Amino acid sequence: MTDExxxxxxxxxxxxxxxxxxxxxxxxxxxxxxxxxxxxxxQGVRRLRRSTTALIGAFIVAVLLLVALFADVxxxxxxxxxxxxxxxxxxxxxxxxGTDQLGRDMLSRxxxxxRISLAVxxxxxxxxxxxxxxxxxxxGYYGGRxxxxxxxxxxxxxxxxxxxxxxxxxxxxxxTAGIIGTIKVTGAIAIVRIPIYARLVxxxxxxxxxxxxxxxxxxxGVRDPWILLRHVLPNCLAPIIVTTxxxxxxxxxxxxxxxxxxxxxxxPTPSWGWDLKANVAFIQSNPxxxxxxxxxxxxxxxxxNLFGDGLRDALDPRLK
Amino acid sequence: MRVYILKRLLQIIPTILGITFVVxxxxxxxxxxxxxxxxxxxxxxxxxxKARHDYGLDKPVxxxxxxxxxxxxxxxxxxxxxxxxxxxxxVLVRLPVTLELxxxxxxxxxxxxxxxxxxxxxxxxxxxxxxxxxVAMVGVSIPEFFLGVLLLLVFSVGLGGxxxxxxxxxxxxxxxxxxxxxxxxGNTQHVLMPxxxxxxxxxxxxxxxxxxxxxxxxxxxxxTTARAKGLSERPVVLKHAxxxxxxxxxxxxxxxxxxxxxxxxxxxxxxxMPGLGTFGIDAIIARDxxxxxxxxxxxxxxxxxxxxxxxLTYTFLDxxxxxx
Numbered sequence: 183m184t185d186e187x188x189x190x191x192x193x194x195x196x197x198x199x200x201x202x203x204x205x206x207x208x209x210x211x212x213x214x215x216x217x218x219x220x221x222x223x224x225q226g227v228r229r230l231r232r233s234t235t236a237l238i239g240a241f242i243v244a245v246l247l248l249v250a251l252f253a254d255v256x257x258x259x260x261x262x263x264x265x266x267x268x269x270x271x272x273x274x275x276x277x278x279x280g281t282d283q284l285g286r287d288m289l290s291r292x293x294x295x296x297r298i299s300l301a302v303x304x305x306x307x308x309x310x311x312x313x314x315x316x317x318x319x320x321x322g323y324y325g326g327r328x329x330x331x332x333x334x335x336x337x338x339x340x341x342x343x344x345x346x347x348x349x350x351x352x353x354x355x356x357x358t359a360g361i362i363g364t365i366k367v368t369g370a371i372a373i374v375r376i377p378i379y380a381r382l383v384x385x386x387x388x389x390x391x392x393x394x395x396x397x398x399x400x401x402x403g404v405r406d407p408w409i410l411l412r413h414v415l416p417n418c419l420a421p422i423i424v425t426t427x428x429x430x431x432x433x434x435x436x437x438x439x440x441x442x443x444x445x446x447x448x449x450p451t452p453s454w455g456w457d458l459k460a461n462v463a464f465i466q467s468n469p470x471x472x473x474x475x476x477x478x479x480x481x482x483x484x485x486x487n488l489f490g491d492g493l494r495d496a497l498d499p500r501l502k
Numbered sequence: 503m504r505v506y507i508l509k510r511l512l513q514i515i516p517t518i519l520g521i522t523f524v525v526x527x528x529x530x531x532x533x534x535x536x537x538x539x540x541x542x543x544x545x546x547x548x549x550x551x552k553a554r555h556d557y558g559l560d561k562p563v564x565x566x567x568x569x570x571x572x573x574x575x576x577x578x579x580x581x582x583x584x585x586x587x588x589x590x591x592x593v594l595v596r597l598p599v600t601l602e603l604x605x606x607x608x609x610x611x612x613x614x615x616x617x618x619x620x621x622x623x624x625x626x627x628x629x630x631x632x633x634x635x636x637v638a639m640v641g642v643s644i645p646e647f648f649l650g651v652l653l654l655l656v657f658s659v660g661l662g663g664x665x666x667x668x669x670x671x672x673x674x675x676x677x678x679x680x681x682x683x684x685x686x687x688g689n690t691q692h693v694l695m696p697x698x699x700x701x702x703x704x705x706x707x708x709x710x711x712x713x714x715x716x717x718x719x720x721x722x723x724x725x726t727t728a729r730a731k732g733l734s735e736r737p738v739v740l741k742h743a744x745x746x747x748x749x750x751x752x753x754x755x756x757x758x759x760x761x762x763x764x765x766x767x768x769x770x771x772x773x774x775m776p777g778l779g780t781f782g783i784d785a786i787i788a789r790d791x792x793x794x795x796x797x798x799x800x801x802x803x804x805x806x807x808x809x810x811x812x813x814l815t816y817t818f819l820d821x822x823x824x825x826x
Contacts, residue, residue, distance in 0.1 A: 338520055338524065341517055341520060341521060341802075341805070342521060342524070342760070343759060343760035343761075343763040343764065343801050343805060344760040344761065344764065345760065345761070345763060345764025345767060346525075346760075346763065346764075346782070346798070346801055348764075349767075349783065349786055350525065350528050350529065350786060351528075353532055353786055353787065353789075354528060354531060354532050356532075356533070431643065435645045436764075438645055438647075439645060439646075439647065439764065439768055442647050442768060442771075443767070443768065443771060443783060444787075445787075455647075458647065458648065458651065459647075462651060462654075462772065465651070465654055465655065465658075465659060465667070466658075466659055466667075469655050469659045469660075472651050472655075473651070473655070476645075476647075476648035476651055476652070479645055479648060480643055480644050480645070480648060483643040483644075483645070484639070484640065484643035487639060487642060487643050488639065491639075
């Protein structure tokens with residue numbers, strides 16, 4: 183089984199480098215130098231700009247970021263002030279998306295809800311990244327005891343079905359409202375995602391550290407932290423970036439799911455998952471209100487998925 | 503082969519010990535304990551101490567775990583602190599519901615994904631491929647509970663209650679208590695929306711993976727050889743290409759078990775189904791230690807067994823893969 187996979191991996195990698203060779207190895211020295219001058223990232227950006235899906239994804243993400251940043255200005259009303267005289271209003275000019283059971287304006291709640299989703303989605307993944315990547319670097323580079331200690335711990339986390347772990351962590355943290363509540367959710371999701379980065383980076387480091395240029399660095403007496411940061415890390419960045427973008431989409435779904443189960447950021451803080459759950463109870467009489475928070479989650483996740491897909495194609499041409 | 507399966511089954515033990523131990527420690531690190539909700543209004547310091555003693559909650563945590571494990575080995579899963587019912591009984595009553603949901607949703611996923619992926623890969627960059635990939639993109643971006651809500655809106659609200667929005671009718675033969683309703687048609691009505699809600703997301707993910715690996719496989723030389731031999735398209739695609747393309751897909755399906763369990767919790771909550779998912783989440787929130795342990799045990803078992811099935815599937819898909 184492993185052999186089979188290794189063989190496949192090796193094939194596709196050699197295919198990839200062939201393609202790079204075709205791009206880079208031109209007959210004249212001039213072009214070769216020019217090709218060298220364009221960094222892999224510049225190439226990536228160039229390919230990214232040609233990808234329609236990535237551009238659509240980037241556009242959705244950009245709009246969402248603006249909505250989240252300027253939620254206070256954009257929202258016509260307060261998302262948390264209830265108005266008992268206007269409960270379950272149908273969509274109208276004064277309430278474009280209607281109101282919920284407490285008479286709160288759904289449009290304002292959906293606009294403000296973007297903050298929680300984006301904040302948790304992005305920061306949980308970044309937190310996992312900043313913890314997981316160093317672990318992966320150390321485990322892969324040094325091997326031995328550090329490797330087994332780190333990777334066995336990661337395996338233990340990975341052995342958990344992720345929702346079971348996230349749910350129990352949230353019960354331990356005791357969900358609350360506001361910023362503190364958001365930080366708790368972020369922490370729970372980040373813990374679940376750390377092993378993904380550790381594994382990913384460790385795998386790349388294992389092959390990179392055998393390369394001649396690393397040996398050359400060691401021979402020159404370059405210190406380990408410098409080798410890791412300057413020479414090893416940049417060479418495993420592409421998969422990290424792709425995993426991060428697609429990971430934000432997953433984290434947003436996990437956050438919405440936790441909120442849906444009542445374990446996310448607590449009310450009155452507006453959260454899409456919570457709103458969806460709260461309004462499902464009234465689905466028979468007021469079908470429209472549970473629709474809007476759901477659409478908001480869907481569009482956000484779609485945006486990050488499209489962008490992540492485009493990024494993957496741009497940074498990893500052999501997947502095309 | 504038999505030795506291999508036996509070895510793998512033995513490996514279940516450390517996984518289960520690990521998962522149940524961590525859950526045990528984690529549950530007991532939650533502030534407060536189930537005695538508070540057990541006693542309710544009758545709560546006094548004295549009663550609480552007595553109740554804790556009765557349930558063995560005053561012993562050191564490690565000792566409590568060893569006691570739990572000792573009983574488990576004898577087939578005793580413990581009893582719920584809050585309801586007094588044996589945990590194993592609850593698990594067995596609820597297992598068929600979740601099993602039916604998961605199996606059907608996987609069937610939905612495969613029924614959509616395999617044809618969609620084949621069409622997408624064989625007709626790459628045509629409108630059929632674009633449709634398949636776009637629909638799959640939408641499918642992976644839609645959370646199970648929102649898809650469930652959409653289904654509810656169409657089939658329960660929009661079409662005037664075609665399908666029931668909540669509750670459960672057992673599949674004949676799986677109903678183990680006297681009071682539960684059973685019937686094939688009723689069961690179908692109740693399981694349809696949950697299975698779709700859980701299955702469509704998986705289908706989308708599988709389509710994307712399978713299409714990608716199909717594209718890789720149909721360009722290999724043995725597929726060209728098979729075509730050159732004069733084989734018709736059908737066996738080339740189904741026997742030569744699909745079987746090999748399925749290998750990485752099956753791997754990812756195994757890794758998706760964690761998400762499937764989460765999906766089951768969400769879908770069962772949304773449709774108010776009496777399955778293991780609702781059992782687990784209710785137990786965790788109520789801090790019913792024994793029930794949570796039971797739930798963790800079942801999930802750990804499911805995890806290991808599904809991954810074993812995944813590994814055994816490889817030998818069927820690619821006979822060159824042998825375990826010894």
